[in-house]
Amino acid sequence: MIGAFWFVTTRSFKNRLLQRLRRLRSPRYALSMLAGLAYLWFVAFRRMTMSSSHVSVGALPVSDIGVDILSVIAFGAMLLVWAFPDSGGGLVFSEAEIQFLFPAPVSRRELLIYKIFRQQPPILISALMMTAFGFRHSMFIGLWMAFMVMSIYFTMVSLGRARLKLMHIGFVARLAVVVVLALGTGMLIASDLHNPFANKPEPQSNAQLEALLRGAGSLFHSPFVRAMLFIPRFFATAVFPKDAATLALACVGLLAVGVAFFQLAARLNVSFEEASVHVSQKHQRVRATIWDRRAGRVIILRRARLPVHLTERSGPVLAIVWKNVTAMLRTSLAWMILVVVVFSAFAVDAAILHGSNLHMGVVAISLMFCALFPFIGSNMLRQDLRLDLPRIEILKSYPITGERLVLAEIAGPTITVALVEVFLLSGTAILTHLADSSDAMTRWVSPEFVVIALLVAIPICAIELLIHNAVAIILPGWALQAPDETRGFAVFGQRLLILGGNLIVLVVALVPAVIVFAPTFFLAHRYFQDSPVFLVLGTVPAITVLFVELWIAIHLLGTQFDQIDVAGEIGQAMS
Amino acid sequence: MNAIEVVNLTKKYGSFAAVKEFSFAVKPGEVLGLVGPNGAGKTTTLRALAGIHPPSDGQVRLCGFDIVNDAVEAKKRLAFFPDEPRLFDYLTVDEHLEFTAGIYRVRDFRPLVDPLLDEFELRDKRRALPSELSRGMKQKLMIACGFLHAPEILIFDEPLTGLDPLGIRRMKESITRRAKAGAAVVLSSHLLHLVEELCDTVVIIQDGARVAYGTIDDLKWQIAQGRGGVSLEEAFLKITEKPAEARSTT
Numbered sequence: 001m002i003g004a005f006w007f008v009t010t011r012s013f014k015n016r017l018l019q020r021l022r023r024l025r026s027p028r029y030a031l032s033m034l035a036g037l038a039y040l041w042f043v044a045f046r047r048m049t050m051s052s053s054h055v056s057v058g059a060l061p062v063s064d065i066g067v068d069i070l071s072v073i074a075f076g077a078m079l080l081v082w083a084f085p086d087s088g089g090g091l092v093f094s095e096a097e098i099q100f101l102f103p104a105p106v107s108r109r110e111l112l113i114y115k116i117f118r119q120q121p122p123i124l125i126s127a128l129m130m131t132a133f134g135f136r137h138s139m140f141i142g143l144w145m146a147f148m149v150m151s152i153y154f155t156m157v158s159l160g161r162a163r164l165k166l167m168h169i170g171f172v173a174r175l176a177v178v179v180v181l182a183l184g185t186g187m188l189i190a191s192d193l194h195n196p197f198a199n200k201p202e203p204q205s206n207a208q209l210e211a212l213l214r215g216a217g218s219l220f221h222s223p224f225v226r227a228m229l230f231i232p233r234f235f236a237t238a239v240f241p242k243d244a245a246t247l248a249l250a251c252v253g254l255l256a257v258g259v260a261f262f263q264l265a266a267r268l269n270v271s272f273e274e275a276s277v278h279v280s281q282k283h284q285r286v287r288a289t290i291w292d293r294r295a296g297r298v299i300i301l302r303r304a305r306l307p308v309h310l311t312e313r314s315g316p317v318l319a320i321v322w323k324n325v326t327a328m329l330r331t332s333l334a335w336m337i338l339v340v341v342v343f344s345a346f347a348v349d350a351a352i353l354h355g356s357n358l359h360m361g362v363v364a365i366s367l368m369f370c371a372l373f374p375f376i377g378s379n380m381l382r383q384d385l386r387l388d389l390p391r392i393e394i395l396k397s398y399p400i401t402g403e404r405l406v407l408a409e410i411a412g413p414t415i416t417v418a419l420v421e422v423f424l425l426s427g428t429a430i431l432t433h434l435a436d437s438s439d440a441m442t443r444w445v446s447p448e449f450v451v452i453a454l455l456v457a458i459p460i461c462a463i464e465l466l467i468h469n470a471v472a473i474i475l476p477g478w479a480l481q482a483p484d485e486t487r488g489f490a491v492f493g494q495r496l497l498i499l500g501g502n503l504i505v506l507v508v509a510l511v512p513a514v515i516v517f518a519p520t521f522f523l524a525h526r527y528f529q530d531s532p533v534f535l536v537l538g539t540v541p542a543i544t545v546l547f548v549e550l551w552i553a554i555h556l557l558g559t560q561f562d563q564i565d566v567a568g569e570i571g572q573a574m575s
Numbered sequence: 576m577n578a579i580e581v582v583n584l585t586k587k588y589g590s591f592a593a594v595k596e597f598s599f600a601v602k603p604g605e606v607l608g609l610v611g612p613n614g615a616g617k618t619t620t621l622r623a624l625a626g627i628h629p630p631s632d633g634q635v636r637l638c639g640f641d642i643v644n645d646a647v648e649a650k651k652r653l654a655f656f657p658d659e660p661r662l663f664d665y666l667t668v669d670e671h672l673e674f675t676a677g678i679y680r681v682r683d684f685r686p687l688v689d690p691l692l693d694e695f696e697l698r699d700k701r702r703a704l705p706s707e708l709s710r711g712m713k714q715k716l717m718i719a720c721g722f723l724h725a726p727e728i729l730i731f732d733e734p735l736t737g738l739d740p741l742g743i744r745r746m747k748e749s750i751t752r753r754a755k756a757g758a759a760v761v762l763s764s765h766l767l768h769l770v771e772e773l774c775d776t777v778v779i780i781q782d783g784a785r786v787a788y789g790t791i792d793d794l795k796w797q798i799a800q801g802r803g804g805v806s807l808e809e810a811f812l813k814i815t816e817k818p819a820e821a822r823s824t825t
Contacts, residue, residue, distance in 0.1 A: 297664050299704065305670075310677035312684070319677025327665040383665075391661045396627040398678050399650035562646075565588075566627050 005110075009117045020490065028475060029490055036493030040132070070236035071229040072189075074150075076182070078232060081157045083178040085171045089162025089272040090279030091115055091155060098280060102273055109266040116152060116262070123147045135239060137247075142238035145251045149258035150235065156265035162275070163268045185228055231257055297331065297387065304329040316400040317408040324412030327383040335380055336420060343369065343424055350431045359434070366428040370453065373424060374461035377417035378468060384409040385469045385561075389476060392566055403558025406473075410465040410554075417461045418454065425450045425457075448535045456539065459546035460510075466553050467505050471498055473560050509549055517542035576639065578603045578728055578759030579624065583633035586619050586783075593619040594783045596633065601759040601776075603727065606750065608774035609763040612815055616783040617763040618658070621732050624761065625655035637728055651679065654721035658733040660713040662705040668692070669701045671720055679724035691719045694749065696742075710737040718746070722753070729753060731762040735769060747773060771807040779814055787814045 023029040093102075093115075127143040135143055164174065234253040241247035292298050306326055310319055328336075343366065350362040388395055388409065395405065429450050471478060478494045517539065524538035579601040586594040594616040601607045611617050623630050626642045626649060635642040640649035666674060672691070676684035692698040695715035705713060714737045721729070729750070735743050750773055754760050764770055770777060770791075777794060779787040787794055787810075794814070795805045 299665055299706075302704065310673050312676070312680045312682040314677045315680055316678045319674050322677065323663060323666060323670075323674050326670065327663070330665045388663075391663065393622070393625075393627055393655070393657050394661065397625045397650060397653065397655040399647045400678070401647060563629070566622060 005114045005117045009120060013121045023490070028478075032478075032493035032497055033490040034493065035496045036490055039492065039496055064242075066240040067233065067236045068229075070239060071232040074232035074235040075185070075229055077150075078153060078157075079178055079181055081154055082161065083171075083175045084161065086158070086279075087161040087165040087171065088275030088278065089159045089270040090275030090277075091158060091272055092283045093276055093280050095280070095284070098277055102277075108269060108272070112155065112262065112265055115155060116148075119151050120148070123151065137241055139241075139244075139247060141251060142241055142247050145254045145258075146235045146238045149254045149261065152258050152261045152265070156261045156268070159265050159268045159270045159272060162270040162272065166270070185225070188222070188224055299330045300332075300334045301330050304333055316398060317404050317411070320400075320405065320408035321411045321415070324383040324409065325416065327387070328381055328412060328416055331383065332381055336416070339373075339420060340423065343427060347427055347431060350434065359431075363428065363431050366424070366431060370421065370424045370428055370457075373421055374417060374457045375464055377420065378413065378461055378464035381413040381416055382468075384413055384465060385472045389472050392476075392564065396564070396566065401558060402561035403555050406466075406469065406554050406558045406561055410462060410469055413465050414458060414462045418458050421454060421457045421461075425453050446535075448532060452535050452539045452543075455543050456546075459543060459550055462550050463506065463509050463546065463553070464502075466550065466557065467502050470505075470553075470557055471501075473557055473564065476564065509546075509553075512549065513542040513545045516545045577601060577636075578605075578638055579607075579761065580634070580636040581620075581624065582636075584620065584623055584630050584635060585632035586616075586623055586628070587631040592631075592783055594623070594780075597780065597783070597785050598633075599776075599778045599785070599788055601728075601761060603757045603759050604754055605776065606754045606760040606762065606774045608770035608777045609761060609780065610765070610767065610770055610777060610811060611763075611780035615780045617780060618732055619783075620780065621655070621730050621761065621763055625653060625730055626650055627655070651724075652727040653730065654724070654726035654728070655730045656718055656721055656732060656734060658736055660710070660717040660737075662708075662713055662716060664705055667702050667704055668697055668708075668716055671716055672723055675720040675723050681724045684723060687723060691722060694745065695719045696745075711739055711742055714738060715742060718749070722749070727758055729758050729760045729762075731760070731764075733764055734762055735764065735766060767806075767808045767811055777807070779811060781815050 024033055097114075097118075124144060127140055127147055130143050131140040161174065164170075234250050234257060237246055237250035238254055241250060289298070304326075306322060306329065308322070310322055314322070346362055346366050346369075350359050350366075385406070398405070400408070429447065475494075478498065520541045521538035524534050528534040528537055577600040579599075581597060581599050584594055584597040585592060597616075597620060599607065609617050609620060619628075622628050624635055624637075624642070626635075626646050629643050637649040638652045640652070642649045662671060663674070669688070672684070672688050675681075681687070689698070692701060695718065697712065697715055697719065700708060700712060705716075708716065718734070731750070734750070735746060738746055747769070750760055750762070762770070762773070774791065776790050777787070778785060779794075787797075789797070791807055794810045795807065797810075
């Protein structure tokens, strides 16, 4: 049986790794992996090598204190899990594991062994990452052992809680014992607290600091506390070993403790199968909810709807806009209301502060918020191709060209952001005019300014949305990640590249408009400075350039959409 | 005129040809069954018919309109039902129908909604979101949306998956009724008794190529060679095992 468990664990790990490696044959995945690794190198390894060459901890007993503190934390965690309310003894298994293993002739003891086997790959990766990010003294093996034994302990406690329930010892009794133990240990440590710190001057030198730390360390070495922290200290020493010998000793200790925990868990012989099914289903539901929330799919206002209905004259473009706006009302209206409420709070503040210097400060913050909202809004409102990608088969069977579909998909969020922006800009203009009229800002924030700002904000927001939708069309595999595909260097690299690409494309898109804006604004300023049409003449050519760019981008993305191969990357991502 | 004309359809993924020079035609009112083993190229063929992915070579014409060059006109006459119903998470049953009516510019669609909801037993779920529907109900809603614009061509990929016995019976009745009203129907299914019951003609696909095409009686006759009493299942197994034998001997 253990051979079978070993096989499924190692083969799954190997296949997953090979699948990821095979994907690297595609340049876009290779590039994202490189970006992820480069980031890791700069953030972790490079800093580690630099810190080891420049910073020396000298003779300070930092390691001892680290071990002591970590021992207390481990003790706290080991104690706290006994106070968890769940007493079903359920362990988390995947749907496949439940379907294959639970009806199979596998004993509970073997199921526990299987659980320990299956926990190893993620524990190994976590230990590797933590070693890379700074816990080098543990030489990886210490972290791995600590995590592994802790997970066995948690499994044992989960079953232990279920056994206690069978013995009519419920949550309240467990909680009471845990509280008493925690308070008792805390009081014992606190009673010695005055000794090392009493009448000690502030440390002026390394020697004084060393003496202080040694004193603090003695807190954890009274006989009772030492006894309480005996097992937790194995975990802490494995993570912060002084040298290789200490590490080896801690690992041997952990191994013995781990075997003991496992034997105890197996001897508890609690019927955990049914509870495990419930726990696993709950686990899946929680993961799905988190995933939906991250993707913007959670419905907040179920009955919210547009007051208009579609007719046969509406056509496909309006139908898609209607669908997306309805979706926004149900998923994002609450966020929009929050934005409006926060802004209104600003307005009330400004009204109260009328006449003071703070008034213009609030106005400046409002103006900044107005400038940022087109960018924030395009990230908040994702009811476009980003959310429709899983339904691409149906989208592609609609009687509409790719170009019109892309236009329709970004129109809903653009209109919504524009409406909120109208509110924000109008509010800011009113706030500004409430202030001292001699201020330069008041002269600038005129009704013409509001109109022009809105005319600029709409294409910029549309460009932002187009960039996000372009990722969904050009790199659908990146936009359509499954919930269990959200980790790893490649995915992290993808996010970095998308962020960087987003910035670069936005800047490139704005350059032609800026080039047109500079001379036209100069000329308008020179010849129409006192005319009400000054701002219009100065900015409309640049805005026209932005709209032309948008039209070209929509056309290109539409063509790309028509050419998307559903069976290719999207099919793989959805399967 | 044929409602569906597929001429030498080829779909390649890199160097791999999922469908090779595949041809068939469906007249208005005819129901054609597309059958084949797993991975034979059925879904690829149906997706090419629905304009979801362009053919690498060959032609697909729906009601005379080329699916590549005149995609919008061709798709106006089509309803495609994928095997996995993927609905819009945030639209109710009613709103899905309203949205579909908007997409296909269905005139005065409101009177059409209630009969469809009754037909697919969704009337009391009209305000429900997809998360409140079972898989079978989602499938029914998908089909109701597809029927709303009275399409001349219906393409089903495994239409009975997830339906209960009553749902299966109603589905079969719906397909037959629409075919009698003049719709051309293509359906792929592994349920050969369903194909035998509903379809006038059958095309069998294996390894992306057409291995048999004709009326069900023709195929049975071809296999039975005058002996009679052969089911479509036996005919299918006989036809699809031949290339395997041929492969094993080479």
